Amino acid sequence: xxxxxxxxxxxxxxxxxxxxxPASVAASVTPLLGAIDVWALGQSSRPLDIAAxxxxxxxxxxxxxxxxxxxxxxAGLAAQAIGAEDEIEARAALVRGAAIGGGVxxxxxxxxxxxxxxxxxxxxxxxxxxAETLASGRDYFNIRIWGAPFSLASxxxxxxxxxxxRTDYMMAASLFITLxxxxxxxWFVVKQGWGPEGVATGTLIAExxxxxxxxxxxxLIMKSHGGIKNHWRPRDFFRFSRLRRTITxxxxxxxxxxxxxxxxxxxxxRGGAFGDVTLAANQVLLQLFLFTGLALDGTAIAAxxxxxxxxxxxxxxxxxxxxxxxxxxxxxxxxIAAAAFSALYGFAGGAIITLLTPxxxxxxxxxxxxxxxxxxxxxxxxxxxxxxxxxxATRSRELRDAIIISTIVFLPGSLWLASLxxxxxxxxxxxxxxxxxxxxxxxxxxxxxxxxxx
Numbered sequence: 532x533x534x535x536x537x538x539x540x541x542x543x544x545x546x547x548x549x550x551x552x553p554a555s556v557a558a559s560v561t562p563l564l565g566a567i568d569v570w571a572l573g574q575s576s577r578p579l580d581i582a583a584x585x586x587x588x589x590x591x592x593x594x595x596x597x598x599x600x601x602x603x604x605x606a607g608l609a610a611q612a613i614g615a616e617d618e619i620e621a622r623a624a625l626v627r628g629a630a631i632g633g634g635v636x637x638x639x640x641x642x643x644x645x646x647x648x649x650x651x652x653x654x655x656x657x658x659x660x661x662a663e664t665l666a667s668g669r670d671y672f673n674i675r676i677w678g679a680p681f682s683l684a685s686x687x688x689x690x691x692x693x694x695x696x697r698t699d700y701m702m703a704a705s706l707f708i709t710l711x712x713x714x715x716x717x718w719f720v721v722k723q724g725w726g727p728e729g730v731a732t733g734t735l736i737a738e739x740x741x742x743x744x745x746x747x748x749x750x751l752i753m754k755s756h757g758g759i760k761n762h763w764r765p766r767d768f769f770r771f772s773r774l775r776r777t778i779t780x781x782x783x784x785x786x787x788x789x790x791x792x793x794x795x796x797x798x799x800x801r802g803g804a805f806g807d808v809t810l811a812a813n814q815v816l817l818q819l820f821l822f823t824g825l826a827l828d829g830t831a832i833a834a835x836x837x838x839x840x841x842x843x844x845x846x847x848x849x850x851x852x853x854x855x856x857x858x859x860x861x862x863x864x865x866x867i868a869a870a871a872f873s874a875l876y877g878f879a880g881g882a883i884i885t886l887l888t889p890x891x892x893x894x895x896x897x898x899x900x901x902x903x904x905x906x907x908x909x910x911x912x913x914x915x916x917x918x919x920x921x922x923x924a925t926r927s928r929e930l931r932d933a934i935i936i937s938t939i940v941f942l943p944g945s946l947w948l949a950s951l952x953x954x955x956x957x958x959x960x961x962x963x964x965x966x967x968x969x970x971x972x973x974x975x976x977x978x979x980x981x982x983x984x985x
Contacts, residue, residue: 555829587671605690610839628687636680783927831919838923
């Protein structure tokens, strides 16, 4: 391979930006919705309801992030099918993912009572959160659970849009959900005073509406790629060889995402050991932590599409060039963005906290632990970017193993450091957790490059 051929086939920064900036906006929706909830409750007469929503929302983080493998597996499998110009398999990947998401969502509704009872029993164990906070969190859970089938089926749709490189449609759907949720939060919480129940109702309506919007975008894409009625072979939807690969990839990413969601849940639950004020402060800071991480995820989502298409392409010389340049250049963009977010929080972190919560005790506690949020973009950026590369390559085993190693270290480490340094120790352990995951994936990255030589 000559140097000129590499330059000819290389992924351009323009292509990365075209995919990444809408994906960043779309990926930021989840924590932004949480920040909107925090803001709305902060304007109410009971600001400690922030802690109640934090407890209720962490259950959905555990449930939804656990099944986040649906989006990632559809993105990787569909991108490789698109790279191979196999439209039938690209659509089959969407059908499989949507069927899994919708089915799991229905199961969550059917099993909502035992899930809720077990979850709140675990969250209350060793926690100093008040009975009133726990009861309000349970009310939040009982309402929001009804949106599960729509939310999880939407994961498959977002993964398919990633594979298609239509992150602009992802952004449009995500903005619709966000803006609708802002309006509903304002009406139900600020105007009507419904508290956590209002937050849950607004989120439910926004999630269901978002499913229909993203479905409309998918139909538009299909119309321009052979027609809505064409390229359907139902017998291929569940062909054994393809289904086995889908199950393998899904299971590995399921384990990875389950442990990641569990670690976030563990962080929230351990914060409750320091009382309602610290729990509420951690909830405020966690919204910023997640917002930054998922905003940085835009370049990772771009990598999913670019890497998947490169590995699926028939021209291996061109494919290897595009893979190499995609990895290098998406990393450069991600690092620049991470530095910018750290600078933003360093200069304006206090003002952002004041905007999110007017309560003096919560604000003071959040400012105490804000330095951990300031450095968080630098800490999480490598892990997020490597996630995108490994998802696009459907190297699910490595994703699974990296998170297992990190979790094994994080759980006892968080107990030890928290016993020595309190909530600062908890944040330190959380930071180490992300660094270990990135180190493990970085060590295994050459495996993908070597696959071009097979």
